[in-house]
Every structure is written in structure tokens, then in C-alpha cells.
Amino acid sequence: MECRPCRGDEMGLLRELFVAAVMELTGGEYSLEQRRAWVSSAADKVEFCARMEARQPFVAILQERIAGYADLQPDGLIDHFYVAPWAKGQRVASGMLQHIEELAQSKEMTTIHSFVSLTAEPFFLQKKFVVVEQRIATRAGVTLPHALLQKVLTLKSTRESLPR
Ligand SMILES: CC(C)(COP(=O)(O)OP(=O)(O)OC[C@H]1O[C@@H](n2cnc3c(N)ncnc32)[C@H](O)[C@@H]1OP(=O)(O)O)[C@@H](O)C(=O)NCCC(=O)NCCS
Secondary structure, eight states, X not given: XXXXXXXXXXXXXXXXXXXXHHHHHSTTTSOXXXXXXXXXXXXXXXXXXXXXXXXXXXXXXXXXXXXXXXXXXXXXXXXXXXXXXXXXXXSHHHHHHHHHHHHHHHXXXXXXXXXEETTTHHHHHHTTOEEEXXXXXXXXXXXXXXXXXXXXXXXXXXXXXXXX
16 A cells, blocks of 8 residues: 555545545444535535645555545644545555654654544554544534544654764
8 A cells, every 4th residue: 555645636536435434434333314414514526625635635545546545734633534445444544644644753743633533533542542532513413423532743763863
């Protein structure tokens, strides 16, 4: 699996992946009504593509296909983090998070955080995030429980590798 910046002409594919991931992977934790409300944020394709392009996401490529996408904002927020249903359980999310942590460290960020679904929370906890706060979002008049999770990054010291 490799991660690379998402091209402008691929934003529509991210929208399809987002809808598929929410509708097909989160049914254990969210009702159909909740999942429909969640994906309603992508109802307007032009608006979704413009919003995502502004976030400068990257894509994870597996078997020459987009298997997932995510982003890292300047304040350390991971806004979107989604894996395609066909790629679930193949460590795509693990690879994307590793990529995010490397990006964050290259920008000398000390923490990263995300508003995480109940579905993804066990994954993030396994990756050493901690719950900061339980929250309830409202989308299209429907409530969606989720949580703010944060991870403190250990900055790699470059001092040891400097010439004496
Ligand atoms: C949750 C999600 C990101 C995980 O992606 P994935 O590529 O399947 O995860 P990985 O294969 O990298 O899994 C890594 C580890 O986390 C565990 N894990 C992944 N999803 C899990 C879940 N829902 N519950 C418990 N453990 C989970 C895996 O079992 C694996 O454990 P292991 O290292 O002991 O084998 C993905 O299923 C998804 O997109 N879900 C729906 C959308 C969503 O909620 N996105 C997050 C929005 S904040």
C-alpha cells in the first residue's frame, strides 16, 4: 500500500468511498436513519468536492485502486478518515495513520486529534489515541454520538544524527 496526494479529478471518487464506508461499515453502531443523515453532508457533489479539495487529502492505493483516504489539517485535525468496504481489514487504516503521523512529525506537530465514530474508536484506541470528550453531533436533525480523540506524538530527536 502507498499513500499519495489526492488529485483534483479524484474528489468525486472520495465522495463515493465516503458514502460506501459509512453506509456499509458503520451499521453495527449507527441506524440506517443515522447513516443516511451522516452521508447527507455529501449530497451536493460540487460542494463536497470543493470542501475536500480545500482539505488537501491523500489517498491510499492498494491493488492500483483507491482503498482509503484521509487528511491532516494544520491544527493537527484528521477531518476525514475512511476505508473502502472492499479494502476493510487489510491494514489500510493502519498505513494511513502511519502516513499521518509521519506528516505530523515532519511539521513538528506535537498532537493530532479527530472526531471519531463509534465504529472507528476501537481502531484509534489501539493506535494509542485517548478519548478527550464524548460528543453528540446533529446532522439533518438526527443525533450522531462520537468522540474527540487525541494522540500525543513523540518528536524524534534529530540531535543524535547531527555530525559532531
Ligand atoms: C474503522 C476503519 C477506519 C478501520 O479500517 P481498516 O483498514 O479495516 O483497519 P486496519 O485493517 O488497519 O485495522 C488495524 C487494527 O485495528 C482493528 N480494527 C479495525 N477496525 C476495527 C473496529 N471497527 N473495531 C475493532 N477493531 C478494529 C483491526 O482488527 C486491526 O487489529 P490488529 O492490528 O490486531 O489486527 C474502517 O473500517 C472504516 O473506514 N470504517 C467506517 C468509517 C469510519 O467510521 N471512519 C472513521 C470516521 S472517524
